[in-house]
Amino acid sequence: MMAKANAETIDPEVRAQAGRELGRAMVLLEMEESEAALQACERAVGLAPQDATPAVVRALVWQAMGRGREALMELKRITRAWPESALGHIHFAEACFLGGRERAGWRAMDRARQVCETEDERALWGAMQEAWGAPRP
Amino acid sequence: MVNRIGGHSRGAMSVGHKTMAKAEQEKKGTFKKVLSGSVDVALQATSAVAPALLPGGTLLKMGADKLYQLKNGEQAQGQELDKMWQMQQDSQMFNMQYMQLQQRIQADNRDFSAMSNLLKVRHDTAKAAINNMHA
Numbered sequence: 001m002m003a004k005a006n007a008e009t010i011d012p013e014v015r016a017q018a019g020r021e022l023g024r025a026m027v028l029l030e031m032e033e034s035e036a037a038l039q040a041c042e043r044a045v046g047l048a049p050q051d052a053t054p055a056v057v058r059a060l061v062w063q064a065m066g067r068g069r070e071a072l073m074e075l076k077r078i079t080r081a082w083p084e085s086a087l088g089h090i091h092f093a094e095a096c097f098l099g100g101r102e103r104a105g106w107r108a109m110d111r112a113r114q115v116c117e118t119e120d121e122r123a124l125w126g127a128m129q130e131a132w133g134a135p136r137p
Numbered sequence: 138m139v140n141r142i143g144g145h146s147r148g149a150m151s152v153g154h155k156t157m158a159k160a161e162q163e164k165k166g167t168f169k170k171v172l173s174g175s176v177d178v179a180l181q182a183t184s185a186v187a188p189a190l191l192p193g194g195t196l197l198k199m200g201a202d203k204l205y206q207l208k209n210g211e212q213a214q215g216q217e218l219d220k221m222w223q224m225q226q227d228s229q230m231f232n233m234q235y236m237q238l239q240q241r242i243q244a245d246n247r248d249f250s251a252m253s254n255l256l257k258v259r260h261d262t263a264k265a266a267i268n269n270m271h272a
Contacts, residue, residue: 060263130254131251
């Protein structure tokens, strides 16, 4: 809750700047410019350290770069620092599934369900469950 | 006219008798053929229909096939039936394999759809979260 309050009290212009950096990171990631995407994420985290989103996006970039272990540890940290962040829980669950930690993944999915607020978060939760819910052959 | 009647010699009578006997023989042969054909048809029909309609029909089919073979007394015919039976078994096996392949393809398609949807939603959610920072 404290982190959320801090995120709300941050200068809106700085937060918007962090958002632009993250948008840039997403585009760079699609262009497979992972290093440049990671640098954009680092700048966003530096601009808005109290916000969960830059940290989550940075973890996603790590995951895309194949640095799964770092992504997992970062997402675990995010779920503790921002327990109200559904995105953090859902992506932590995904990292667990990818790392073969199914039970931890489903626990994270349970926590995520409790904190999902927006339609997008619920859609992501549903898609994640659909993709990982079916037993693997 | 009298001459014609009187002209029937012993030889002519004999020829007439032979012709009648031959016709009788042919008549008997025809009946045999018809009966044989009927039996064949009955055996083949039993062989074809019994497995589908009757309990224990497969046994009946095998019996009918065997009788058919015995009746015709042709080894070649039996071999043909064996080949047909073998081909039928092969066909069933291929059908089974094809069905299994289709099921696997369907499962793969489902997995692919789920993953594709996940990627899209994942991207949309991240985009929405980032847009939320601009507000």
